[in-house]
Amino acid sequence: MRRRRFLEISVATLAAPTFLRRAWAQGPIKIGMPTALSGSYAQYGIQAKRAADLFAKDVKAKGILGRPVEFIFEDTAGDPATAVRKAQKLVEKDGVKFLTGVALSSEALAVSAKCPEWKVLFMSTINGAGALTAKSFHRYFFRVNTSGPMGARAISLYLAESPMKRFFALGSDYAWGRDSAASFTQQITAAKKDVVGSDYPPVGTKDFASYIAKIRQSRAEGVYLALPGQDATIYMKQAHQFGLNREVKPIMEILELENMKAVGDAMVGAIGSSRYPFTVDTPKNRDFVKRFHELHGVYPDMFDGETYEGLEWLAQVIAKAGTDDVEKVIDAWEDSTYDGLEGPFLMRKCDHQAVQPGFAVECVKDPKYPHPIPKILATYPGDKVTPKCRTEEFS
Amino acid sequence: MANLLEQLLNALALAGLLFLVSAGLSLVFGILRVVNFAHGVFYMLGAYLGFTTVALTGWFWPALFVVPPVVGVLGAVLEASTLRFIYGRQPIYQLLLTFGIALILEESIRVLYGPTAKGVEPPALLQGAIDLGGLLYPRYRLFLVALGCTVGVAVWLFMKATRAGLVIRAVAQNHEMADCLGANVARVRTLVFGAACALAGLGGVAAAPMTTAYLGMGIGVIVDAFVVVVIGGLGSIVGSMAGSLIVGAAQTWGAFYLPETAMVIMYAVMGVILVFRPWGLLGEEE
Numbered sequence: 001m002r003r004r005r006f007l008e009i010s011v012a013t014l015a016a017p018t019f020l021r022r023a024w025a026q027g028p029i030k031i032g033m034p035t036a037l038s039g040s041y042a043q044y045g046i047q048a049k050r051a052a053d054l055f056a057k058d059v060k061a062k063g064i065l066g067r068p069v070e071f072i073f074e075d076t077a078g079d080p081a082t083a084v085r086k087a088q089k090l091v092e093k094d095g096v097k098f099l100t101g102v103a104l105s106s107e108a109l110a111v112s113a114k115c116p117e118w119k120v121l122f123m124s125t126i127n128g129a130g131a132l133t134a135k136s137f138h139r140y141f142f143r144v145n146t147s148g149p150m151g152a153r154a155i156s157l158y159l160a161e162s163p164m165k166r167f168f169a170l171g172s173d174y175a176w177g178r179d180s181a182a183s184f185t186q187q188i189t190a191a192k193k194d195v196v197g198s199d200y201p202p203v204g205t206k207d208f209a210s211y212i213a214k215i216r217q218s219r220a221e222g223v224y225l226a227l228p229g230q231d232a233t234i235y236m237k238q239a240h241q242f243g244l245n246r247e248v249k250p251i252m253e254i255l256e257l258e259n260m261k262a263v264g265d266a267m268v269g270a271i272g273s274s275r276y277p278f279t280v281d282t283p284k285n286r287d288f289v290k291r292f293h294e295l296h297g298v299y300p301d302m303f304d305g306e307t308y309e310g311l312e313w314l315a316q317v318i319a320k321a322g323t324d325d326v327e328k329v330i331d332a333w334e335d336s337t338y339d340g341l342e343g344p345f346l347m348r349k350c351d352h353q354a355v356q357p358g359f360a361v362e363c364v365k366d367p368k369y370p371h372p373i374p375k376i377l378a379t380y381p382g383d384k385v386t387p388k389c390r391t392e393e394f395s
Numbered sequence: 396m397a398n399l400l401e402q403l404l405n406a407l408a409l410a411g412l413l414f415l416v417s418a419g420l421s422l423v424f425g426i427l428r429v430v431n432f433a434h435g436v437f438y439m440l441g442a443y444l445g446f447t448t449v450a451l452t453g454w455f456w457p458a459l460f461v462v463p464p465v466v467g468v469l470g471a472v473l474e475a476s477t478l479r480f481i482y483g484r485q486p487i488y489q490l491l492l493t494f495g496i497a498l499i500l501e502e503s504i505r506v507l508y509g510p511t512a513k514g515v516e517p518p519a520l521l522q523g524a525i526d527l528g529g530l531l532y533p534r535y536r537l538f539l540v541a542l543g544c545t546v547g548v549a550v551w552l553f554m555k556a557t558r559a560g561l562v563i564r565a566v567a568q569n570h571e572m573a574d575c576l577g578a579n580v581a582r583v584r585t586l587v588f589g590a591a592c593a594l595a596g597l598g599g600v601a602a603a604p605m606t607t608a609y610l611g612m613g614i615g616v617i618v619d620a621f622v623v624v625v626i627g628g629l630g631s632i633v634g635s636m637a638g639s640l641i642v643g644a645a646q647t648w649g650a651f652y653l654p655e656t657a658m659v660i661m662y663a664v665m666g667v668i669l670v671f672r673p674w675g676l677l678g679e680e681e
Contacts, residue, residue, distance in 0.1 A: 200654070213398070213402070217398070230512060233512050238533075
């Protein structure tokens with residue numbers, strides 16, 4: 001009987017579909033996420049993780065190329081040096097070929113610089129710094145999300161048509177805040193309007209009273225704010241207490257759901273750009289928001305949506321390449337298109353920046369939701385909001 | 396004129412908040428000889444507990460009275476269960492311990508409350524702005540000025556005019572001698588540590604409507620508080636008041652008149668004072 005049993009097993013094994021055997025031999029497709037899960041920037045890492053959780057659930061049954069997908073998370077606490085160390089661990093010890101979910105631009109610049117040497121693909125889904133697809137661009141870097149300059153562009157296009165004429169620019173005192181304020185000033189001046197003052201409060205400012213006094217004295221009609229998450233929340237609270245928001249319209253480089261939840265009604269009326277507003281009315285997005293809410297019990301913020309799109313697109317590209325070999329995946333991704341949550345995406349070959357729609361939104365109250373939500377004021381097609389290749393400039 | 400008044404009030408409001416935090420830091424150093432890195436986290440805890448109390452009761456005022464004792468008791472328990480056993484050792488042990496407590500508390504708050512900042516509405520009486528002769532000024536900031544002054548005077552009177560204050564000062568001056576004279580040094584230390592944490596908690600509750608309760612607020616405030624304490628003199632309540640006023644003024648006026656150098660001004664003032672009075676404006680020369 002033993003010989004018979006052996007034959008049965010052999011035949012069964014040989015008859016199994018070939019892709020299954022190959023999948024077993026190759027093991028899972030591993031995606032590494034060195035992201036800020038603790039510290040002041042944890043809200044961004046948590047968004048990346050929430051998106052990954054939903055995506056993992058989606059592909060659980062089929063996998064990618066018939067292979068299971070495994071996410072490996074590492075906490076960077078928002079520190080560039082830690083991010084590089086954790087990314088190196090993911091690449092060398094865990095053998096991941098794809099890195100994503102990095103929270104801060106400073107971390108992204110540090111990790112991305114190592115990727116050509118490691119021969120792994122870095123997919124940005126959060127990082128805004130223009131330099132990533134310009135000065136610091138290389139073959140292994142892809143940006144699926146809307147960049148900072150693209151956000152500034154969308155809101156500038158909107159303001160060019162508004163009756164407001166005088167603006168004040170308030171940018172956080174580091175690369176992103178200063179770049180955004182400069183980019184805004186340039187585009188507003190080009191639209192024949194005035195930037196009557198600018199200031200750069202340090203990151204982590206807890207009292208904006210002096211800046212609020214200055215903005216009021218400048219008699220500006222709108223104030224452009226490039227402040228990161230928590231700073232924006234504090235500014236909005238205090239400006240409301242000073243009664244400034246009624247006199248000077250807040251215009252935010254990124255209008256985040258996190259801010260709206262924390263600030264509440266005092267935020268209503270603020271306008272700004274959004275990388276991904278969850279209120280986009282497309283069938284695909286409605287389905288995503290519903291499933292996201294079912295899984296996590298909250299509505300998706302900007303980087304929940306952007307990270308989910310990145311993962312879905314990456315999976316499509318790996319399927320198209322028929323392999324998870326990094327070089328082949330890169331070739332397959334360049335100039336490919338993807339049907340995103342908020343519209344069509346194109347991965348530009350020249351700088352690996354995803355061309356995608358840009359949004360101007362306003363924070364409004366809606367009785368259907370427990371907090372204020374972004375209402376879309378204007379949608380701009382990708383070619384209007386994406387900068388010229390490998391630059392931060394617009395034609 | 397309205398502008399000058401606004402600048403003055405801005406500086407005073409910030410100073411009021413800074414005083415609530417730095418007074419406890421200064422007391423703990425003066426009496427326990429411990430640099431308490433966890434102090435900022437007690438401030439943050441106060442803000443979050445304030446949020447919870449407001450969410451549960453719908454009122455702001457209870458938070459102001461309930462939260463500080465809760466934070467104080469937690470501080471006292473932590474002192475009695477950990478810090479008490481390492482006073483005799485090198486300062487590095489106390490630094491490591493308080494730093495560890497800070498990390499544990501901060502991450503616990505993150506796990507419990509999540510990463511989103513928690514907004515706290517000021518009480519109805521203090522909402523909105525008031526017209527001060529052509530100047531619209533938030534009522535809540537005026538309240539912060541008043542609160543800072545009240546607590547400052549109360550703590551100062553307590554230290555100067557009560558028997559308990561006398562014992563505390565005795566322990567601060569020479570704890571061995573105080574022990575010989577019958578003061579229960581261990582209990583004084585626990586109570587002072589608890590009271591300092593309660594002050595930080597009060598600061599947190601008071602700060603929440605102005606800054607929201609958010610992760611990292613403790614670390615942000617502790618740096619300023621250290622500067623206040625170094626300027627004013629370690630262990631001196633009046634020094635903390637003076638230091639708070641100087642730092643409050645340096646930060647708000649610096650940001651208004653000399654924005655590019657706002658960050659430097661505070662440290663420049665501290666540097667100058669350290670050169671001429673290394674023990675701080677009102678500290679004791681050792």
